[in-house]
Amino acid sequence: MNERQLQILRELGELGSVTATAEALLMTPSAVSQQLRLLQRSVPVPLTERDGRRLVLTDAGEALARAAIEVETALAKARHTVEEFVDRPDAxxxxxxxxxxxxxxxxxxxxxxxxxxxxxxxxxxxxxxxxxxxxxxxxxxxxxxxxxxxxxxxxxxxxxxxxxxxxxxxxxxxxxxxxxxxxxxxxxxxxxxxxxxxxxxxxxxxxxxxxxxxxxxxxxxxxxxxxxxxxxxxxxxxxxxxxxxxxxxxxxxxxxxxxxxxxxxxxxxxxxxxxxxxxxxxxxxxxxxxxxxxxxxxxxxxxxxxxxx
The missing domain is CATH 3.40.190.290 (D-Maltodextrin-Binding Protein; domain 2)
Structure with missing residues (x-):
């Protein structure tokens, strides 16, 4: 499980298709599918399921997608902290x-x-x-x-x-x-x-x-x-x-x-x-x-x- 995989899961939950997720993240659909498979291997319950032609998140997938927001927020804060540390003139x-x-x-x-x-x-x-x-x-x-x-x-x-x-x-x-x-x-x-x-x-x-x-x-x-x-x-x-x-x-x-x-x-x-x-x-x-x-x-x-x- 990594940041990119969590980002893909979050976008999939909002957009509802692998193709739309790939376009939003500037990836190919096959690359999106591959990352979703890798993410699924690290989780013991299904994260996605088919709903007609759409690929939607299960309850577990939605829970992990919500957690992904917290992860991205924490990482953004961490990056900002590092940037401030690196650029401080009085360090x-x-x-x-x-x-x-x-x-x-x-x-x-x-x-x-x-x-x-x-x-x-x-x-x-x-x-x-x-x-x-x-x-x-x-x-x-x-x-x-x-x-x-x-x-x-x-x-x-x-x-x-x-x-x-x-x-x-x-x-x-x-x-x-x-x-x-x-x-x-x-x-x-x-x-x-x-x-x-x-x-x-x-x-x-x-x-x-x-x-x-x-x-x-x-x-x-x-x-x-x-x-x-x-x-x-x-x-x-x-x-x-x-x-x-x-x-x-x-x-x-x-x-x-x-x-x-x-x-x-x-x-x-x-x-x-x-x-x-x-x-x-x-x-x-x-x-x-x-x-x-x-x-x-x-x-x-x-x-x-x-x-x-």
Whole structure:
């Protein structure tokens, strides 16, 4: 039993013939008859009977036809509710991001997203290994994830678009001897102590590439995921680190130098289930994320242009 079959039964009760019902519903008479047979199989009592040349409803058929009106009314109300939900400009939108992206994007979204007809943001920080970002789309409308430039693409189960292709620079104390160079090579930095992220996080592949290019294993002394903490440890002389150029705040005691000889760039992507942008509020936040990305790139690239050469 389905909505279409109930609609056919209702029209048959009002019009009194299969032909007239078919014309009203833009169907063929054979299709109407087939649907009536399928409906009859799901009901233990006869729904129709012959009255001369006319096909009329039995008492059970009339009862079910009356119920069909209630079903159609309830479904119409449900569709209207869904349409209102999908089209609401001020609906809730949940957004998760890893720490450095959250620090860069969240303030811009909050400042630009106030008003009575604006999406209501629910923000969360989620610092996970790269392969876990797609799983977060079950719990959040939008997820900011990151991967290295040449890493495999995200799985087909999620949709993704790139917000930033962000360079990674070597962070070192401003008074470090290597800070005198405008660019560094893997051999320049291979004999230094290093601060890196934990295993499984995207930047580790670049750390491994630096060691491979220098033909030696890097001396990893600290593992810290939070870049604000990394910056303080580097400034204190705890080692060198790879840090994103645009989504980490400049530090007065640090110098940032580009690294030649290895791929040092990451993608910051926004991930979501394919159906989420059907909602107007989600589409609005997606547009605002791309606008915020342009602001971050232009503002921070200009701020650091003199420091990175």
């Amino acid at each position: 809730d939108v949940s957004l998760a991001a890893f720490h450095s992206a959250a620090a860069a994007f969240f303030p811009l979204l909050v400042r630009g997203g106030t008003g009575p007809r604006r999406p209501r943001l629910a923000l969360a920080d989620e610092d996970v290994a790269q392969e876990h970002f797609p799983r977060l789309t079950r719990d959040y409308d939008l997820v900011l994830g990151h991967r290295l430039d040449h890493a495999p693409p995200w799985p087909d189960s999620v949709a993704a678009s790139t917000l930033l292709r962000e360079p990674l620079d070597v962070a070192l104390p401003a008074d470090h001897p290597l800070a005198a160079k405008r660019r560094l090579t893997p051999r320049d930095v291979a004999d230094q102590p290093w601060i890196t992220v934990h295993d499984g996080f995207p930047l580790m592949a670049t750390i491994d590439a630096i060691g491979a290019a220098a033909n030696r294993q890097l001396d990893i002394v600290h593992r810290i995921n939070e870049f604000t903490v990394v910056a303080e440890v580097v400034a204190a002389g705890g080692g060198l680190a790879l840090m994103p150029r645009w989504t980490t705040r400049p530090h007065p005691a640090l110098a940032f130098r580009p690294l030649s000889g290895v791929h040092t760039r990451r993608h910051i992507d926004v991930l979501h289930r394919p159906e989420r942008p059907a909602r107007r509020a989600v589409r609005t936040v997606l547009r605002e994320l791309h606008r915020a990305a342009r602001t971050i790139r232009d503002r921070d690239a200009h701020a650091r242009s003199g420091d990175t050469g």
